Amino acid sequence: MMRSLYSAISGLSVNQQAMDVLGNNISNVNTVGYKSGRAVFEDMLSQTLVGSTAPSDTLGGTNSTQVGLGTSLAGVDTIFETGSMQSTSVNTDLAIQGDGFFVIKGAGSSDLLYTRAGDFRFDTSGSLVTSSGFYVQGWMVDPDTGELLTEGTTEDIVLSSAYQTAQAKVTSEASLAGVLDTDADPSIVSYPSLLHYADTGDSIFQVYSDDGANMDLADNESIKVKAHGTGMTEMGYIYNTSDVNLDLASDPQLLVYINSNPVTLEYGVDFNTMAELANALETQLNTAAGAADFSVAVVDGTINVTRNTVVGANVSIDSFSGSPLLAVAMSDLASVYDDAGDTKSSDEMYYESQIYAGRDFTTLTELASAIEEAIDGNVIPTDEFNVTYDSATGQFNYVIDNTLNSALGTLRLSGFSLDKAYSGTVFENNIVPAGAVIEAVYGTTDTELSNTFLRTAQDDDPLTELFTSSGDSLGLDATAILQFSAGVAGENLAGTATIPAATSTLDDLREAIAAYMGYDSATEDDVLQHIASLDKNSGKLQITGEKGSPNEIDFVKFEVVGSGTYDTFYDYYEYNTVQEAKGGTLTTSQTIYDAQGNAHTVQYNFEMSDSLDNVWKLTVSTPDDGAEISFNETTGNQVYMHFNANGSFNYLTTESGQRIASLSMNYDTGGGAGVVSDIEMDLGTAGKFDGIYISSDDSGITKAAQDGYATGLLESTLFNSNGEIIGYYTNGQVATIAQIATATFTNPGGLTKVGDTTFQKSSNSGDPAIGRPGTGFRGKVAAETLENSNVDLSTEFVNMITTQRGFQANSRVITTSDEMLQELMSLKR
Incomplete structure (x- = not known):
């Protein structure tokens, strides 16, 4: 009877202890990082009333008869199931996603504690601590080398003064990337059209009169060849x-x-x-x-x-x-x-014969033949009238050759004219002078000349045989020497181009100008890019500069040295700028830093230098007072960038054409910071478009980078998923300052709770494996997040009900046993 009393008493005791566990769980339902406990029961030693027997030949085996003596608390397990995550706006709130514990320690203690509660903050000394003041452990970055010292033991994470300032860094590397617009216009200067004696094979529709007027003949226009009968x-x-x-x-x-x-x-x-x-x-x-x-x-x-x-x-x-x-x-x-x-x-009374322009004749030689055929044998005896065109003088020669028949005496041609059908008299007045009379006695000849016929000048025309567009001789005689000077991009070209008129053609002049202005090359096609062929430009001498406003032709000037006055030449040979240069430039700037963190401005000016060969000039300068800047390998501030035909970067040269293997830059501050030397310049890789390249797109810099910076103050910190503390400084620098440590255990259930939501290792937990988050089965860190308690109230309430019923049942065993004892005592009475 007494056994049941003691068994019930043990039942009351363990259920009371279980209720204690439940109460603790429920009280910590809102504790950050709390891990719930679970009470585990076990039965006590049982009293054997009858032992078990083995089977025999006659009887089977029997089980032992035992009566239990009650229950006891086998242990209280800690449930390390991860709690739910809650986002916060506090950047020092941390949670571990997965296994592991934050490593902390108390002030003045060498014993490490472990927790899942990541509600950390920085105290006034810059130490990262828990809400209870324990120091969060991790590793700091060496402020001198920037190396994270994770190989050593953990230490307190303290943002000391060494981490409050980012020391200035002198610029050692700089790079530019972008596009230079090749869609630029060159300056074009043009002189008035020049004329020359027309050639025998020139079309009547493409020649001019002696005063430079266009011939007013229309295709298929009829012309009456007339002479007195x-x-x-x-x-x-x-x-x-x-x-x-x-x-x-x-x-x-x-x-x-x-x-x-x-x-x-x-x-x-x-x-x-x-x-x-x-x-x-x-x-x-x-x-x-x-x-x-x-x-x-x-x-x-x-x-x-x-x-x-x-x-x-x-x-x-x-x-x-x-x-x-x-x-x-x-x-x-x-x-x-x-x-x-x-x-x-x-x-x-007149003899008339009709001929048609473009049908009976087109060239000047054909016109001469048509005129002769009309007159010959009709007005003048056959073969005694000849008409030819002389390209050396630009005139039609009308000749009576009275040497064939003495019986005819004097031959006379009067009233001679060509009368075109449509309005206009330019052709008529030029082909036959008014009142022309040709007369030859027997045995003589007589010649009448037309006015001069001219065409637009061509490359192979001599300089001494040129006319203005008004038909006046340009006036260059055999003693004349032409001198040509010009200014480009704000600078006068050195010397002059000199060419003698007596032995030179317009093509010689073109080549001399091209050579003088730096436009000559091995092929005529290249020269044509700058000094147009007069054959194809209506007799105009036209000079086209390099593309882009940096190559603007400022002025051009002709002078003549010789025995003449050359007034006609000077009056006529004034150029006209028919196109202003534009485009072909890009200016940008970049800030670099000296050893003291002072900012300095570098200006880059890109100018199209040679559009034909894809060459651009880069000039560096600075607006800073007293400062000087130069490229190391050139001892100057200019280099030339050469690009491939597809626009990609090719190579660099000095102004003298020497290739530059690697470009660097010096900046003399002119102050106490001294010289920022050997700044490595990266403008692109040969054959690629990773730096500066040329294209028809609009000019612009897409990237400008350099590795220097000024002194900066720590402005804010953030944690990343690796548990690293990232510092953001006022100079724009971002640096890793420290990394928190996390630990895992072989048996986390063996850890001992020591309050403040912390654990301590025990002999059954195993030693902590401390390392960086995200490595060795350690979970990653979530910033601005806290792990909630993993207590499940619904489970706790159910367990509370069952615990209460167990307690009630055990109390009923005691009262029932007591009543049975009372009945036993009443038997004595």
């Missing part, structure tokens, strides 16, 4: 002064009234040529006079009637009728011829 001219091709054909084929009879008597002269019967008409009329007049008093001749396209003597009777020409146009042309001959010397002339 001569004795040999067929009357069927005769035109009156109104350019109307006499049309004798339709009405061939001319009726002449002489002394009131009608005389009929018929075309094709009595006459065919002008000379035959004159002879027929002369015969009729002498017949009427009864004597050879009259002579009738063809003079400059007219029929001239002259009474030479008065031997016979008086004669009068009363009128003309019949063929109307011929009668009108002859009407001025009507008169009384009664005195010697009486003379009358008919209207002028």
Whole structure:
């Protein structure tokens, strides 16, 4: 009976202890990093009433009969299940995601404690401590070397004065990356068009008159080749002064009234040529006079009637009728011829032949042939009229060569002109001078010249044979020497370009200018980039500079040394800037630092130097007073950047063309900080686009970097997932200051709770494995986060109910046992 009492008493005791565990769990339901406990029961020693027996041949085995003596508390387990994570706005709140403990220790103690509660803060001394004042352990960065000393033992994390300031760093490396815009315009200067004598093969549509006017001929325009009719001219091709054909084929009879008597002269019967008409009329007049008093001749396209003597009777020409146009042309001959010397002339009559521009002729030589063919054999006997074009003088030569037939006497060409169909007289006035008369007695020649025909100047034209656009000779004689000077990019070019006019062509001048301005090269195509071919530029000398405003042509100037005055040359040869240079530049700046942390400005100026060869000039300067800057390998402040055809960077050279293996820069502060020397400059890798490159994109710097900085003060700290404390300084530097330590145990359940939500190692927990978070099964650190208690209230309340029922049941065992004892005592009574 007493056994049940003692068993129940043990049951009351252990359930009371279990309730203590539950109460502690519930009281720490909001404790950061708290790990809940669990009470574990075990039964006590049992009393054996009957021992067990082994089976025999006759009986089976029997079990022992035992009565238990109650229960006891086997232990209280700590549940290390991770609690839920709660975000906070405190940057020193930490939580471990996974296994491990923060390592801490008390002031003046060498014993380490361990906790999951990461509600840390910095105290006034800069130490990272727990809410209870324990020092958080970890490793500090060596302030001199920047090395994190994780190989040694842990220490207090203290942001001492050594970490409050980031020491200034002198700049040792600098780099630039960006694009230089090649879409730039060069400056272009242009001189007025020059002219030269036209060539025999030049098109009539592309030549100019002697005053520089365009020939006003249209394609397929008709041109009448005209001259006074001569004795040999067929009357069927005769035109009156109104350019109307006499049309004798339709009405061939001319009726002449002489002394009131009608005389009929018929075309094709009595006459065919002008000379035959004159002879027929002369015969009729002498017949009427009864004597050879009259002579009738063809003079400059007219029929001239002259009474030479008065031997016979008086004669009068009363009128003309019949063929109307011929009668009108002859009407001025009507008169009384009664005195010697009486003379009358008919209207002028012309031979005309029509040719077409672009159809019968195009070139000047073809035009000469067309004119000759029209006149030859119709006005002048065959082969005795020649028309040629002389390219040496730019003139048409109209020649009567009267050396073939002595019977013809004097040959005369008058009234000669070319009359174009459409309006305008430039061509007409230039091709045949007004009033031109060509006359040659037998055995001689006579020549009449047209005005000068000109074309735009070409590269191979001599300098002494040039004309202005107004047709005036440029005036360069054999003694003239041309001198050319210019200014580019604010500097006058050294010396002058000199070339003698007597032995030079325009092409020689082009090459001399190109060489003088630095534009010459091995091929004509390269020269054409800068000094245009006059062949292709309408006779204009045009100079195109390098692209970009840094290559602006400031001025150009011609001078002439010689025996002449050369006024025409000076008046005419003034250039006009037809395009201003633009683009081709980029200016940027960069800040570097000296040993004292003082900031200095470096200005970079990129200028397009040679667009053809993809060369840019880089100039460095500084606006700082008293400071000087230079490139180490050049002893100056300029280098030249050479780029590949695809725009990628290629190499660097000095101004003299020497290649630079590696570029560095010196900056003399002019003050106590001394010289910032050997700053390694990185402008790009050859063949790549990782630095400065050229393109048609807009210019701009995409990246400018250097490794120096000024002195900075610690502004804020943050923790990363590795538990590192990252310091942010006012100079923009970011540095690792320290790293917190975490520890794991072989048996974390063996740790001893020592209050303040901390644990202490025990003989059964094993030694701590201390290391960096995220290594060796240690979890990573979450900043601005706390781990909540892992107490589950619902589980605790259920356990509380079962514990209460256990306690009640054990108390019932005691009261029941007591009643049984009372019944036993009552038997005695």
